[in-house]
Amino acid sequence: MRLRRLLAGAVGTVAAAELIDRGLRAKASDLPPALPGAQGTYRWRGFDVAYTEAGDPGHPDVVCLHGVHAAASSREFADVFEDLAEDYHVIAPDLPGFGRSDRPPVAYTSSLYESFVTNFLADVADEPVVLGSSLSGSWATVAAERTDVAGLLLVCPTADTGPRRPWLRALMRTPVVGDTVFNAVTSKPSLRFFNERDAFYYPDRVTADVLDYQWRTAHQEGARFAPASFVGGFLDSGIDLGAELADRDCPVTLVWGREATLTSLSVGRSIAEDADARLVVVNETRLVPHAEQPEVFLDAVREDLPLLEHQ
Structure with a gap:
């Protein structure tokens, strides 16, 4: 009798968690495009990868690659996308597993994303300048x-x-426990906390629109699988970034928020020195200076990367 009660309680807990998760996904509904422009789909290894493009296709290509976190998407570039599109042909995908792209329960790894970025740049763009975050x-x-x-x-x-934390990836991929943990991490209070602690310097930059889109993208079907690999440490390239950048033939510019904490400015200075790269420091910003100080960021881009000038 006791075992029966325990089993009944466990079944009830599972059912409740599934109902909550289903209700959150229904409330989030279908995710609208993150950016204004023509919406396209890039078919890659079974994924339908959503992307937005804007600007004259005859202008130099700029490909914007968003950073990775539990609620990531190309909306990260919302404050600079249209301005860049005035002079350049700008393309911004939602990376596989994020945004409006497919999110199957595959094993997301750094090699998967390295291959995706390589193929996307070769197939969709023409010798682009790549704006990559984190x-x-x-x-x-x-x-x-x-x-x-x-x-x-x-x-x-x-x-x-x-x-690497394989146990954490496994936990977040678990149907009931993983859903529950991920829903807690991606609640609006949690998203605001992480944004204010890590991403933005000024709390008022974490607007209701930012939070709403992040919440909605984090409550789409399969939203936890790619972030599970992120928190598990499986998305790290493991390269010596400064040394690798020093070996590249193209111009390299690094942009850093002076108040960044997760990857501090001292790290940025070290990478720039090793790579012999230009370093632009944006005051009163953390990880996303392009979202927090878009005008300053755009001025720095145009001043420090001549290849982005109108041709």
């Missing part, structure tokens, strides 16, 4: 060895988020 900066660095790239503009890039 981990995407390391994937773009690897891709720049494999395909033609006109320049790398990397914002607080990193290739190492810490040791």
